[in-house]
Amino acid sequence: MQSQKEKHHEEIQKLQADLDHWKNEYYRAYADMQNLRKNVEKDHREALKYRAEGFVDNLLPILDGFHLALSVEVKSEEMKNFLVGFQFIYRNLVSVLEQEGVSEVSPKVGDKFDPSFMQALETKFDEGEPNRVLQVNLKGYKLHEHLIRPAIVVVSTDKKDEDKKEENNDSQIESKELDA
Amino acid sequence: MAKEIILGIDLGTTNSVVSYLQADGSVKVIPNPEGTMTTPSVVAFKANGEEIVGNAAKRQTVTNPDTVSSIKRKMGTAEKVHIGATKKDYTPQEISAKILAYMKKYAEENIGHKIEKAVITVPAYFNDAQRQATKDAGQIAGLEVVRIINEPTAAALAYGLDKEKSEKILVYDLGGGTFDVSILDIGDGTFEVISTAGDNKLGGDDWDKVVADWIKAQIKIETGLDITDKMAQQRFLDAAEKAKIELSSSLETIISLPFIAMGSNGPVNFETRLTRAKFQDMTKHLLARTEEPVRRALSDAHISASELNQVLLIGGSIRMPAVQELVKKLTGKTPNLSVNPDEAVSIGAAIQGGVVSGDIKDVVLLDVTPLTLGIETLGGVMTPLINRNTTIPTTKSQIFSTAADNQPAVDIMVYQGERPIARDNKLLGHFQLTGIKPARRGEPRIEVTFSIDVNGIVKVQAKDLDTQKEQEITISGSNGLSKEDIDRMVREAEENAEADNKRKEEVELRNKAEQYINSIDQALQEKGDSIDAAQKEQTQKLRDELKTALDNNDMETLRNRISELEKAAEMMAQTPMGGQSQQASEGNQTADDVVDADSKMKQ
Numbered sequence: 001m002q003s004q005k006e007k008h009h010e011e012i013q014k015l016q017a018d019l020d021h022w023k024n025e026y027y028r029a030y031a032d033m034q035n036l037r038k039n040v041e042k043d044h045r046e047a048l049k050y051r052a053e054g055f056v057d058n059l060l061p062i063l064d065g066f067h068l069a070l071s072v073e074v075k076s077e078e079m080k081n082f083l084v085g086f087q088f089i090y091r092n093l094v095s096v097l098e099q100e101g102v103s104e105v106s107p108k109v110g111d112k113f114d115p116s117f118m119q120a121l122e123t124k125f126d127e128g129e130p131n132r133v134l135q136v137n138l139k140g141y142k143l144h145e146h147l148i149r150p151a152i153v154v155v156s157t158d159k160k161d162e163d164k165k166e167e168n169n170d171s172q173i174e175s176k177e178l179d180a
Numbered sequence: 181m182a183k184e185i186i187l188g189i190d191l192g193t194t195n196s197v198v199s200y201l202q203a204d205g206s207v208k209v210i211p212n213p214e215g216t217m218t219t220p221s222v223v224a225f226k227a228n229g230e231e232i233v234g235n236a237a238k239r240q241t242v243t244n245p246d247t248v249s250s251i252k253r254k255m256g257t258a259e260k261v262h263i264g265a266t267k268k269d270y271t272p273q274e275i276s277a278k279i280l281a282y283m284k285k286y287a288e289e290n291i292g293h294k295i296e297k298a299v300i301t302v303p304a305y306f307n308d309a310q311r312q313a314t315k316d317a318g319q320i321a322g323l324e325v326v327r328i329i330n331e332p333t334a335a336a337l338a339y340g341l342d343k344e345k346s347e348k349i350l351v352y353d354l355g356g357g358t359f360d361v362s363i364l365d366i367g368d369g370t371f372e373v374i375s376t377a378g379d380n381k382l383g384g385d386d387w388d389k390v391v392a393d394w395i396k397a398q399i400k401i402e403t404g405l406d407i408t409d410k411m412a413q414q415r416f417l418d419a420a421e422k423a424k425i426e427l428s429s430s431l432e433t434i435i436s437l438p439f440i441a442m443g444s445n446g447p448v449n450f451e452t453r454l455t456r457a458k459f460q461d462m463t464k465h466l467l468a469r470t471e472e473p474v475r476r477a478l479s480d481a482h483i484s485a486s487e488l489n490q491v492l493l494i495g496g497s498i499r500m501p502a503v504q505e506l507v508k509k510l511t512g513k514t515p516n517l518s519v520n521p522d523e524a525v526s527i528g529a530a531i532q533g534g535v536v537s538g539d540i541k542d543v544v545l546l547d548v549t550p551l552t553l554g555i556e557t558l559g560g561v562m563t564p565l566i567n568r569n570t571t572i573p574t575t576k577s578q579i580f581s582t583a584a585d586n587q588p589a590v591d592i593m594v595y596q597g598e599r600p601i602a603r604d605n606k607l608l609g610h611f612q613l614t615g616i617k618p619a620r621r622g623e624p625r626i627e628v629t630f631s632i633d634v635n636g637i638v639k640v641q642a643k644d645l646d647t648q649k650e651q652e653i654t655i656s657g658s659n660g661l662s663k664e665d666i667d668r669m670v671r672e673a674e675e676n677a678e679a680d681n682k683r684k685e686e687v688e689l690r691n692k693a694e695q696y697i698n699s700i701d702q703a704l705q706e707k708g709d710s711i712d713a714a715q716k717e718q719t720q721k722l723r724d725e726l727k728t729a730l731d732n733n734d735m736e737t738l739r740n741r742i743s744e745l746e747k748a749a750e751m752m753a754q755t756p757m758g759g760q761s762q763q764a765s766e767g768n769q770t771a772d773d774v775v776d777a778d779s780k781m782k783q
Contacts, residue, residue, distance in 0.1 A: 032203035039202070050215060061418075061436070068439035072447055115224075115232060115240035122410045123243050131243065137411045146215040147235075152414065155243045 049144055052100050056143050059097070064138055066090040105140030105151050107133050117142070119150040126156035186326060186537050187287055187298040188530025190334070190523075191276060191314065193252040194356040194383070196221050197526035198283045200291065201534035207338075207527045209520075210290045212283075218522055222249045223278045227265045233282035250357070251275040253380070255317075256310030273313045277320035284321055298323040299529040299536065304330040304362045304373040326536045332362035333371040334528025335494045338519045343369050347489040350477070352507055352515070353525075354470065355495035357383035361473045363481040363488075375480035377473035382466065384424075384497035390463050391420035391454070395435060399450050407441050415440065427456045428499045460502045467502055474510050491515045494524045547572050550666045553630055553638065556593040556602035558583045559687035565630040568598065568670075575631040579645070581622045589614040590626055592642050594655065598673030600684040606669070613642040613651045621698065686735055693730050693738050696745060697723055 070087055074080055094104075105117045111133045113120065117140055124134055133153045140151030188207070190197040195218040199209040212219045214235055224237040224247040232240065241247045246265045251272050254261075260269035280298075288295050302314050311328050318325035332351035341347065346367035353360040360378040364371055395416045400406055407413075419435050426433040432455045441448040460467075478485060491513040497503065498521050507515050519527065548571050554564035557580065565576045582590060590613050597605025616624050625645040632638050641652040673680070700723045704716065711719070722741065729737040 036202060036204055039208075053215070061422075065438045069447070072439070072442075113240070113243060115236040115243075119239035120241070120243040121414060150239055152411070157243070 049101070050146060052102075053143055053146065053148065056097065056100070056102055056141065056148050060141060060149055063090075063093070063141075066093070067139065101144045102148075103142050105142055105147070107136055107151050107153060109133055109135065113153065113155045115150075117147055117150050118153050120155045121152050123155045123157040123159075125158070125160055128156060130156050130158040132156045184297065184537055185291060185295055186530075186533030187284070187295055187323070188334075188526050188528065188533050189280065189283060189298050189300045190331070190526035190529060191252065191280065191300055191302075191317075192221055192355065192525075193250050193358050193380075194221060195219060195522075196279055196283060197523055198287050199523065199526045199530040200287070200295075201530045201539055205534075205539075207530045209523045209526060210287045212286050213289075219279075219283060220249070221252065221279050222247060223251070223275050224248070225263045225265045229266065231278060233278055248275050251279075255313045256307060271313075273317040274320060276314065276317035280318055280321035280323060284323055296322070296324055297326050297533070297537075299327045299329060299533045300325055301329055301331045301334045301525050301529050303360055304332055304376045305360075305378075306330075327532055329529060329532050330362070330371070330373055331360070331525050332364055332373060332376075332492075334525045334532065335492050335519075336364055336366065336371060337528035337531045338524040339490075339492055339516060341366060341490070343367070343371060348481075348483060348487055350474070350488050350491045350511060350513075352470070352474065352491065352493050352498065352503075353378075353495045354493075354497040354503060355383050356385055356497070357381070359383060359470055359473065359495075361470075361477040363477050363483065365481075375477045377477040377480065379469055379473060382469050383495075386466050387424055387463050387497070387500070388417055388420045390466065391423055391459065392416035394462055395419060395437070395450075395452070398452055399437075399440065399448075402450065403443065403448055405441055405443060405448060409441075412440055423454050424459070424500070427454070427459050428501060431456045456501070463502075467506055470503070470506065471510065474507075485511045485513075488513055492524075493517055494519075494521045496522045547636060549574075549632060549636075551596045551606075551669060552598055553594065553596050553608075553632075554602075555580075555628060555640075556591075556595060559691050560602050561684060561687050561691075562595055562597070562600055562602040562605055565628065566632065572632040572636065573634045575629065577627055577629040580626045580628055582616065582619070582624050582626075583621055585621050586618040587621065587624075588616055588618070590616065590642065592628060592640060592651075592653075594638075594640050594653065597669050599676065600680045601687070604672075604676075604680070608638065608655045609640075609653050611640075611642070611651055611653045613644060613649065615647060615649050616644055617646060620702075689735060689738050689742065690730060692742055693726050696742065697726050697730070 066086070070083060070090065072083075074083060107114075107118055109132075110128075113131050113133055118133070119140075121137055126132070126134055132155070134156045135154040136151055137154065138149075138152040141148045185200050188199050188201075197209060197218050199207050202208050209217045211217055212234060216235070219234045220238040222234065222237040222241070224232040224240055224244050226232070226244070226246070237247060238249070241249070244265075246263045248261055248263075248270075251261070254272040255276065257272065260271055261275060262269050280300075284295060284298075298318055300314055300318055302311055306314070315325045315328055331353065332349075335351050335353070336349055341349065343366055347365075349364040349366060351360075351362045351364060353362075358378065358380045359382040360376065362373050363375045365374050366372070392413070393416075396407060396413075415437060419437055423433045423435050432453055435450075435452050435454055437450045439447045440450050488511055491507055491511050493504065493507060493515045498507075498515075498517070504515055504517070507513075548569045549566055550568060552562075552564045552568045553566045554562050557563040563578075565578060566574060580590070591610060592613065593602065593610040594608045595602045595605040596608050599605050613626065616626075627643045627645055629641045629643070630638065631641075636656075638655040639652060640655070641650060643650040700719055704711075704719065704723075722745065726738065726741055728734075729741065
């Protein structure tokens with residue numbers, strides 16, 4: 001009689017443990033699903049927000065072309081009028097891009113060089129403060145918070161012997177890159 | 181989250197990638213704060229003590245002699261890097277640790293909590309010292325490195341290769357700056373690298389340089405200008421990379437460089453076409469450099485190409501068609517390309533992480549329904565309830581109705597398969613729901629519910645929502661099909677898709693015509709007296725035309741008349757005039773909402 005009772009008791013305990021296990025698994029599956037869904041939603045929002053990323057990237061050479069074309073100085077009146085027209089077209093294009101969340105990253109000469117949104121093309125000796133923007137070769141672009149392309153700039157250096165410095169610079173990087 | 185997350189990190193020479201195994205067993209690659217999946221393996225130090233890692237570090241390289249890249253090449257050596265800004269010497273593992281710490285940080289931000297463990301990959305040829313150094317780097321970065329695994333092994337894991345199955349695999353890895361070939365022997369629960377070869381100074385960047393030089397030379401030929409300024413060089417390189425990428429998917433591309441320089445006559449604009457053939461010709465010497473390592477790896481492994489079971493291509497540069505063709509030529513195997521080649525190694529590391537944490541074992545392997553399940557509806561059409569590849573257990577309901585007036589019963593014919601005409605599929609079972617109250621066609625609401633339990637047992641239930649009467653059938657043989665049967669059924673569906681869709685369209689057209697005839701009959705019967713004679717006659721004529729076309733199976737006429745009718749109904753709906761238009765649009769609504777169940781009724 002006692003053993004029968006014990007057996008039942010054991011059985012109940014086993015079933016209870018089983019129940020707890022499956023209950024736990026069940027809730028875990030639900031929790032996993034909810035977490036996963038939250039992540040997917042977040043990723044989906046991001047993907048929507050940045051859907052134009054590739055497209056904007058492909059447009060950049062065109063914007064660069066405009067900048068290069070519009071920065072040419074012309075003398076003839078007729079040419080000037082043409083350029084004004086193109087200026088308008090360019091501004092329209094920029095305004096359409098702005099509506100999509102694109103913004104220009106255009107550092108000014110004299111700004112401190114900041115690699116988080118600028119890329120140094122080369123360094124040049126300058127009397128003034130080092131590590132400043134000397135020249136902006138290409139504007140950079142952001143889509144919302146993502147940097148699509150950094151601004152391409154020339155950066156000042158206080159190292160006088162330009163050639164030597166560059167050589168040093170190159171060789172040092174090279175030495176750090178070389179195989180063991 | 182179910183279990184603790186173990187990051188999978190591909191710590192590369194040029195770029196690094198981090199990912200992790202999600203609760204559902206899929207791997208997610210984590211984007212860095214700039215939104216890209218790969219992070220340059222570059223570290224820079226500044227005089228003010230600031231350290232920069234990744235994209236930003238790469239961008240300031242020329243301004244800062246204390247920029248370190250390709251540190252992976254020095255792992256395991258005693259060599260130190262002297263950093264002028266901090267006046268300190270750093271070991272390669274300390275530099276690598278900064279990259280790992282940066283990735284750990286953005287991974288934590290993305291996932292939302294602290295992470296302490298990682299699996300890191302290394303090239304198969306790394307010796308013990310190099311592996312130890314990689315492990316140390318992880319530790320310095322605050323990561324417990326639970327495993328160091330070989331890059332080709334990680335690739336094999338990413339491709340889901342089963343370690344129990346005995347196979348020989350060649351992994352061809354052409355990245356941005358290095359090229360590796362490995363032969364893996366898989367079986368008995370292990371992945372063994374039996375040989376490696378490569379060229380650690382060959383990568384996609386070399387292809388760009390060749391094209392950039394070609395552009396420069398072309399400009400010189402065309403204009404006589406020798407352009408050497410750095411900005412122009414940068415534009416050549418960018419254009420070259422863009423052309424290379426475009427030529428992976430198209431046979432020709434245009435390289436356009438407006439305002440590339442100023443000449444005596446104003447701006448110099450350059451544009452040229454580059455064909456894939458020309459591109460492949462000018463870079464063939466680079467491709468040739470990958471041939472020898474492939475042969476060497478095979479001979480070192482003492483196997484011939486024909487003994488290989490699979491060839492995996494990884495590294496971004498394998499997107500070039502010439503690379504894929506070469507590998508095919510060398511091995512006689514069509515290479516497997518199904519995993520993103522930039523991410524494969526990191527994905528494999530994340531999978532290994534899952535194995536270590538026990539998550540992989542714990543992933544409940546849920547089955548999917550291999551074929552679509554549905555019922556036959558009016559005209560013999562297969563109406564799917566549960567689509568193929570739906571994860572089970574699952575339940576799906578849809579409301580159907582009768583196809584004829586006063587239909588007392590519906591036959592529920594349960595089919596499995598991908599063909600749009602029900603009888604082309606496999607009949608799993610059928611039953612009848614009787615006792616439907618007399619009503620016009622389309623009025624009764626019959627809810628059909630399919631549910632598949634975790635064991636793949638299908639239960640189909642039909643319930644008359646007006647009388648609450650229900651009937652059901654349980655089918656346990658739905659998974660009894662062999663893999664071959666399933667593949668055959670899917671293949672047949674694809675092969676017959678065009679003809680099947682035409683048949684289905686015809687059936688739907690017939691259904692629609694019948695519905696219109698029915699609506700018209702009903703309208704004429706109920707409101708016949710209030711409609712003026714001319715309109716009545718016209719409507720009657722249209723009805724008869726439809727009926728004749730239907731009887732003669734004249735699809736062309738049916739299609740035309742129905743489209744006229746729909747246009748007319750639409751117009752009338754826009755300028756409400758009551759009567760017939762109302763009727764027609766109502767007819768449409770029922771057609772949308774309720775699918776008529778099969779009319780094979782018990783009389």
